[in-house]
Amino acid sequence: MRWQRIEWRFQYVGYVVLFSLVILGTCGLFSKGFLSERQMTSADGNLRVEYERFGLRDSNMNLTLRMDKLRGPHFTLSISGEEMDNFQIQSLQPQPLSARSENNQLILTYAVNRQQAAATVWLAVQPKTYGRYPVTVTLNNSSDVHFTQWVYP
């Protein structure tokens, strides 16, 4: 009977753990959900990044970059190296005028209309390995946003 009691107790604890895992999963602890969806704005307010804090290996994560107070005929976005080493870009909309790399950074250049002040770039990236990844997105070498993404195996 002692072992049976231990088993029942184990089962009860297991129920609680499983229920809370499902509730946390619904809230987004394991990708997509309100716990996971975050946004960050650069200090000068020109760049806002909407990202997912938690992601799953081999499945898509969305990244939305919103730019404001754009001036001049072009703007450049650079995405830091650690992100690019571990993430494959599945889609990038709109396509940039030019894409190149510089010191392990991805640099995207877009054209801007004269009257246009704001623009948005949508990315879908797929992580290839699990772990914690710090990411830096920089607009025109002046406004930058740092954030961290967790990828589950």
Next chain:
Amino acid sequence: METVLRAASMYLVLMVVLKIAGRRTLLEMTSFDLILLLIISEATQQALLGDDFSVTGASLTIITLIVIDILFGMLKAHFPRLELLIDGGSLILVENGKLLPMRARKAGISEEDILLSARSTQGLERLDQIKFAILEKNGKISIVPQS
């Protein structure tokens, strides 16, 4: 969130569809039924996991399915009516050697099916040797012989 919702919706869809299909499908498992079950699981897999290949995603799907199962089990224990609705009750098909034709027809069970069960489980030959034949929740027919 997406993973949990996918698992929950597939669970509910399968539960409703199999409820509509009736208990008879379980009673007579032909080789075609077996293949049908395999195809159903193949089709479900796509909807459950989508383009997610991660271990965490699969674990969360499994945990969600189990939790829904536990939850329904608890609800059934609390509300007997819900159990009747989901699992159905047992149904008497033969009473004192007489087939109840309306019930048998609605349950999709013929006299031959009852006799088959009577022969294989009790070694009875005729309907009048049966006191009760009951269609159980699990889709099997239990036979109580006349004493």
